[in-house]
Amino acid sequence: MSKKVLLIYPEIPLTYWCFKYSLEFIGKKAVFPPLGLLTVAAMLPEDWKVDLIDLNISTLDPEILPHYDMVFISAMIVQKKSFDMITSLCKDYNVPVVAGGPYPTSLWHSIPNVNHFVLNEAEVTLPKFLHDLHYGIPHHCYTSNEKPSLDKTPVPRFDIIDLTPYSSVPLQFSRGCPFNCEFCDIISLFGRVPRTKSPQQFLAELDAVYATGFRESIFIVDDNFIGNKTRAKELLKAIIEWQIDHSYPFSFQTEASINLAHDAELMQLMYKAGFDMVFLGIETPVIASLESAGKTQNTKEDLLENVKIIQQHGxxxxxxxxxxxxxxxxxxxxxxxxxxxxxxxxxxxxxxxxxxxxxxxxxxxxxxxxxxxxxxxxxxxxxxxxxxxxxxxxxxxxxxxxxxxxxxxxxxxxxxxxxxxxxxxxxxxxxxxxxxxxxxxxxxxxxxxxxxxxxxxxxxxxxxxxxxxxxxxxxxxxxxxxxxxxxxxxxxxxxxxxxxxxxxxxxxxxxxxxxxxxxxxxxxxxxxxxxxx
Known part of the structure; x- marks a missing residue:
C-alpha cells in the first residue's frame, strides 16, 4: 500500500566542524546534505511519496506532521538534542517514527518516542522492516551484524533535495577500515574488511549529482578511502576519465590514513582526479599514546614528513x-x-x-x-x-x-x-x-x-x-x-x-x-x- 513519508535530518549544533560562520560568506547554510536519508529514500517502495526536511537549512512546521503516514529520521550522537525534539513532536501528533543511523544504532535502548528502530546497515535491515510493515506486523527493532556487499546500494535520491544551500555533496565509495584504533567506532559499525562499490556505481552517483546542476566539491565520506588501495586506484582512474569527459566540474576531498604518503601512484591519481584535500587521523605525536590507543600504524611513520609529502602532491x-x-x-x-x-x-x-x-x-x-x-x-x-x-x-x-x-x-x-x-x-x-x-x-x-x-x-x-x-x-x-x-x-x-x-x-x-x-x-x-x- 502506498504511503506518504517525511524524512527529517536533525540539526547539528554549533561546533568547529559545522563552519557556520564561513558558509555565510558564500551564501551557503550547511556543509553536506544528509546522504544516509537520501540513500534510504532510494530504498523505499517506488509508489511511496517521499519528502525531506533538513533542519540545518530549514525549519519544521509541526502542523505538517499529521499529513504523513510516518517519519523517518537518521542521526549522529551529536544531533541527539534535535533528534529528541523531533521524535517528541511526532509523538504529540501521533505520527509513527522510524529511526536509524549511528546514534540509534549505538544507543537505541535508551531512546524514547521511536516506534521502529532500523539499525546497522540499511541494505540488510530496511527490507525486513518494509516486508513486515507491508503485512501489518512491524517489529520495534531490526538489527543485524551482517556486513553486506555494496553492489546493490542504490543511487541516492538527489532529486528530492535542492543542493544549492550546501557547499559540498557527500558520496560513499567504501565502508570499513582495516585498522583497530581503540577509540574508533567504525570497525564495530562497518567492520575491518573494507567493502567497496564498483567504479560504475560511483560514476552513476556522480552523474546524478551532475544532473542537478551542482558544480562544486564532492566529499567521499569513507572513513578510510584507501582501506583497499587496489580498488581505490581503479575508482580514481575511472574518475579521471569522467572528469575529462565533463571538463572537471568537481573537486574532491576525502579521509584517509597517513600511509597514503607511501604510495606515489595513489597520490598522483588523486591529484589527477581533482582531489585537493584529505583528512588524516593523526591524533598525537606521542608514541606511547598511539601505541596504547591501538593506532600503531602511526607509530611506524615520520608523521611530519608524510604530511609534507601529501601536501607536495597537491x-x-x-x-x-x-x-x-x-x-x-x-x-x-x-x-x-x-x-x-x-x-x-x-x-x-x-x-x-x-x-x-x-x-x-x-x-x-x-x-x-x-x-x-x-x-x-x-x-x-x-x-x-x-x-x-x-x-x-x-x-x-x-x-x-x-x-x-x-x-x-x-x-x-x-x-x-x-x-x-x-x-x-x-x-x-x-x-x-x-x-x-x-x-x-x-x-x-x-x-x-x-x-x-x-x-x-x-x-x-x-x-x-x-x-x-x-x-x-x-x-x-x-x-x-x-x-x-x-x-x-x-x-x-x-x-x-x-x-x-x-x-x-x-x-x-x-x-x-x-x-x-x-x-x-x-x-x-x-x-x-x-x-x-
Missing part, C-alpha cells in the same frame, strides 16, 4: 588530534602545538578523548569503573571528558583551552596556511572557481577580516600568497574565510571557559562543576551504569 591536509590519552605526558599540549605548527595543517581539529559506545575504549573504561556518562558526540566543543582521565581533569581542560587558543590565534593560523600554500604545486587539476559568489565572498572577507583586530596577519598572508603562489590566491581567500569561523568558535569557547572560571573562583571543585556545566548544556544521554542492556 592536497591540503586537515588533521584530527586528541588529548586525554592515559599515556599523555604533562607537556602533551606543547607537543601538539609544536607538531601542528610545523606540519602546515591549517585546519587542525583537536578534541578531548571521547569514549563512544561500541568501542574498545568504552568497554575498557566501563570495566575499570572510569566511565561517567554517555558521549554527546562532540569532542571539540565539550570541555570535559566523559570518563575519569589519568591526568587531573582541571589540568586537561586548562591545557586543552590553551592549545586551542594557541593554534587558532590568527598569527599561528595564517602561518600554517602559508606553510601549506608554499608546499603545494601551483598547478592544479581543478582551480577554485571565481564567480560572482566568490567575488562577493572576497569583498565580505576584506571588510570583515581586513578591518579586524588581526588585519596585519590577514593581509600579510594574502600578499605572501600573491608573491609565492599567485594562481592559488582564491585558495588563500578560502582558507582565510575558514579561519574566520575557527576564530569565532575559539572565542566562544574561551568566553564560556572564562565565565566558568569566574563562577568557580578557582576552587577545588572547579573541574567536576565545569564538566557538569558543559555536559548539561550539551544534553548528554545520561549516566552510564554497568547493568545497561
Amino acid at each position: 592536497m591540503e591536509v586537515s588533521g584530527g588530534f586528541i588529548v586525554g590519552f592515559d599515556d599523555d605526558p604533562e607537556n602533551v599540549f606543547d607537543l601538539q602545538v609544536e607538531f601542528i605548527q610545523s606540519s602546515g595543517i591549517p585546519i587542525a581539529m583537536v578534541g578531548i578523548l571521547d569514549a563512544l559506545p561500541q568501542t574498545r575504549l568504552y568497554d575498557r573504561l566501563l570495566s575499570e569503573g572510569r566511565l561517567l556518562y554517555e558521549s554527546n558526540g562532540n569532542n571539540t566543543h565539550k570541555l570535559a571528558p566523559n570518563f575519569i582521565p589519568k591526568m587531573p581533569v582541571q589540568k586537561l581542560i586548562d591545557g586543552y583551552i590553551q592549545l586551542l587558543k594557541t593554534i587558532y590565534s590568527p598569527r599561528n593560523y595564517f602561518e600554517r596556511c602559508l606553510t601549506f600554500i608554499s608546499r603545494i604545486p601551483q598547478e592544479r587539476m581543478v582551480y577554485r572557481q571565481f564567480t560572482f559568489k566568490e567575488f562577493k565572498a572576497l569583498v565580505l572577507s576584506l571588510i570583515k577580516q581586513g578591518f579586524s583586530y588581526y588585519f596585519m596577519y590577514y593581509f600579510k598572508f594574502l600578499l605572501n600568497t600573491l608573491r609565492l603562489r599567485p594562481k592559488l590566491f582564491s585558495e588563500a581567500i578560502a582558507l582565510a574565510i575558514k579561519g574566520y569561523h575557527l576564530f569565532k568558535i575559539t572565542e566562544i569557547l574561551l568566553d564560556e571557559y572564562n565565565k566558568s572560571l569566574k563562577e568557580e573562583e578557582h576552587t577545588d571543585t572547579f573541574a567536576p562543576s565545569f564538566a557538569s556545566t558543559f555536559t548539561t548544556s550539551t544534553d548528554t544521554a545520561g549516566m552510564v551504569h554497568t547493568d545497561n542492556p
Whole structure:
C-alpha cells in the first residue's frame, strides 16, 4: 500500500566542524546534505511519496506532521538534542517514527518516542522492516551484524533535495577500515574488511549529482578511502576519465590514513582526479599514546614528513588530534602545538578523548569503573571528558583551552596556511572557481577580516600568497574565510571557559562543576551504569 513519508535530518549544533560562520560568506547554510536519508529514500517502495526536511537549512512546521503516514529520521550522537525534539513532536501528533543511523544504532535502548528502530546497515535491515510493515506486523527493532556487499546500494535520491544551500555533496565509495584504533567506532559499525562499490556505481552517483546542476566539491565520506588501495586506484582512474569527459566540474576531498604518503601512484591519481584535500587521523605525536590507543600504524611513520609529502602532491591536509590519552605526558599540549605548527595543517581539529559506545575504549573504561556518562558526540566543543582521565581533569581542560587558543590565534593560523600554500604545486587539476559568489565572498572577507583586530596577519598572508603562489590566491581567500569561523568558535569557547572560571573562583571543585556545566548544556544521554542492556 502506498504511503506518504517525511524524512527529517536533525540539526547539528554549533561546533568547529559545522563552519557556520564561513558558509555565510558564500551564501551557503550547511556543509553536506544528509546522504544516509537520501540513500534510504532510494530504498523505499517506488509508489511511496517521499519528502525531506533538513533542519540545518530549514525549519519544521509541526502542523505538517499529521499529513504523513510516518517519519523517518537518521542521526549522529551529536544531533541527539534535535533528534529528541523531533521524535517528541511526532509523538504529540501521533505520527509513527522510524529511526536509524549511528546514534540509534549505538544507543537505541535508551531512546524514547521511536516506534521502529532500523539499525546497522540499511541494505540488510530496511527490507525486513518494509516486508513486515507491508503485512501489518512491524517489529520495534531490526538489527543485524551482517556486513553486506555494496553492489546493490542504490543511487541516492538527489532529486528530492535542492543542493544549492550546501557547499559540498557527500558520496560513499567504501565502508570499513582495516585498522583497530581503540577509540574508533567504525570497525564495530562497518567492520575491518573494507567493502567497496564498483567504479560504475560511483560514476552513476556522480552523474546524478551532475544532473542537478551542482558544480562544486564532492566529499567521499569513507572513513578510510584507501582501506583497499587496489580498488581505490581503479575508482580514481575511472574518475579521471569522467572528469575529462565533463571538463572537471568537481573537486574532491576525502579521509584517509597517513600511509597514503607511501604510495606515489595513489597520490598522483588523486591529484589527477581533482582531489585537493584529505583528512588524516593523526591524533598525537606521542608514541606511547598511539601505541596504547591501538593506532600503531602511526607509530611506524615520520608523521611530519608524510604530511609534507601529501601536501607536495597537491592536497591540503586537515588533521584530527586528541588529548586525554592515559599515556599523555604533562607537556602533551606543547607537543601538539609544536607538531601542528610545523606540519602546515591549517585546519587542525583537536578534541578531548571521547569514549563512544561500541568501542574498545568504552568497554575498557566501563570495566575499570572510569566511565561517567554517555558521549554527546562532540569532542571539540565539550570541555570535559566523559570518563575519569589519568591526568587531573582541571589540568586537561586548562591545557586543552590553551592549545586551542594557541593554534587558532590568527598569527599561528595564517602561518600554517602559508606553510601549506608554499608546499603545494601551483598547478592544479581543478582551480577554485571565481564567480560572482566568490567575488562577493572576497569583498565580505576584506571588510570583515581586513578591518579586524588581526588585519596585519590577514593581509600579510594574502600578499605572501600573491608573491609565492599567485594562481592559488582564491585558495588563500578560502582558507582565510575558514579561519574566520575557527576564530569565532575559539572565542566562544574561551568566553564560556572564562565565565566558568569566574563562577568557580578557582576552587577545588572547579573541574567536576565545569564538566557538569558543559555536559548539561550539551544534553548528554545520561549516566552510564554497568547493568545497561
